[in-house]
Amino acid sequence: MSRTIALLTDFGLDDPYVGQMKGVLATHAQDSRIIDVSHGVEPFCISQGAFFLAAAMEHFPEDTVFITVVDPGVGSARRIIGAEFGSRTVIAPDNGIIELAEDKFGGTMIVTDLSEAAAKIHSSATFHGRDIFAPIAADIACGTSLESLGPKMPLRDIVRTGINKPxxxxxxxxxxxxxxxxxxxxxxxxxxxxxxxxxxxxxxxxxxxxxxxxxxxxxxxxxxxxxxxxxxxxxxxxxxxxxxxxxxxxxxxxxxxxxxxxxxxxxxxxxx
Missing domain, CATH: 2.40.30.90 (Bacterial fluorinating enzyme like)
Incomplete structure (x- = not known):
């Protein structure tokens, strides 16, 4: 059976965006359970998305693939990454949204640059969640390794926005x-x-x-x-x-x- 896929976005539920992502996942990872973490992140609010992700991860199955799309830089040259926390995987834009998860699960994170694999996928300029993140996550849930999708990144190169610490x-x-x-x-x-x-x-x-x-x-x-x-x-x-x-x-x-x-x-x- 494919791995569980969890969705975290700032899309809300008024538009067809979440449904379209789920449609792509249902097409490419038919045996996966798809669970919503939240689609109520305030638009473009990376720090809130980072909190939701860090708070949710430990409550999901250990092999869950998280699609985390709070992506004000969509369509730009920002990287797309896959972050491994043990057997959990987070597919996300490289914009600081994994920062609190890194703090919470420190010492376990390994990051792969998925940008080249993403560039090979035909996509719109404004909806990478549906066109890139969902297909990549579906492939990973069905057994594709991160190693086959891109090179590992030094952790010092990951974007950190400086989400405040006490x-x-x-x-x-x-x-x-x-x-x-x-x-x-x-x-x-x-x-x-x-x-x-x-x-x-x-x-x-x-x-x-x-x-x-x-x-x-x-x-x-x-x-x-x-x-x-x-x-x-x-x-x-x-x-x-x-x-x-x-x-x-x-x-x-x-x-x-x-x-x-x-x-x-x-x-x-x-x-x-």
């Missing part, structure tokens, strides 16, 4: 918001294995004007938070998140993906 300071940490989910929870770039204090604060000047929710309490679940209180929770995606109990932290705090904030250890917060 900046640790003696009295706190500067974090970046990677994602806002549909509940308004704000996923930070702080891995959930990092120890965090029980109480922190966000400087008021970094919050929505007039907001008084600067105190942050580390909790283990949403229900531990009182109404309107901000919590820091080790979420389900491998990173800490700012959250409210039955509320939207993004609206309460006035913060969005891409924003940076400081969590200070010198928290001037009331003690229970």
């Amino acid at each position: 900046v640790w300071k003696p009295d706190g940490v500067d974090a970046t918001i990677l994602h806002r989910d549909r509940f308004g929870n704000l996923v930070l770039n702080i891995p959930d294995h990092q120890h965090m204090p029980e109480r922190m604060s966000i400087p008021e000047e970094q919050l929505l004007s007039g907001n008084d929710a600067s105190c942050v309490r580390r909790v283990s679940c949403y229900a531990e938070l009182e109404s309107g209180a901000t919590g820091l929770i080790a979420g389900s995606q491998g990173y800490y998140e700012l959250a409210l109990n039955r509320g939207a932290a993004s609206e309460m705090l006035g913060l969005e993906p891409g924003d940076t904030l400081t969590l200070s250890w010198n928290a001037q917060c009331p003690v229970d």
Whole structure:
């Protein structure tokens, strides 16, 4: 049986693009299971796509082929690569979208330049997901080796956009918001294995004007938070998140993906 194929794009579901990719895959890899990771990545948002990929990979079968198409450089001279993480393979544009996966699964990544193989495929200038990524992924899922499709690349040559990492300071940490989910929870770039204090604060000047929710309490679940209180929770995606109990932290705090904030250890917060 062919390998599982997982799709991650910024295409949305209003247009025929996802369906066309699945049609190509069904034609060329008829025995493969095709699973959607998400098609709701914000258009052109490489950092959000990188987060979705890194968060999803370990929950798929070990031999899954991921097609990751968040590709603002489509049609240009940007490379197409195949990144191996153990027996998992990611087919992606070389634009930094594998950066968080590289951090999370460090030491295992091997990268093949698929650009020459891609150049031999007749394609439109604007839809490489359907015309190039899907056929290559289908071939790999059906047994074609990456070695037969192109040369290995030195890891130093891979594009890295500098997706922010936490900046640790003696009295706190500067974090970046990677994602806002549909509940308004704000996923930070702080891995959930990092120890965090029980109480922190966000400087008021970094919050929505007039907001008084600067105190942050580390909790283990949403229900531990009182109404309107901000919590820091080790979420389900491998990173800490700012959250409210039955509320939207993004609206309460006035913060969005891409924003940076400081969590200070010198928290001037009331003690229970």
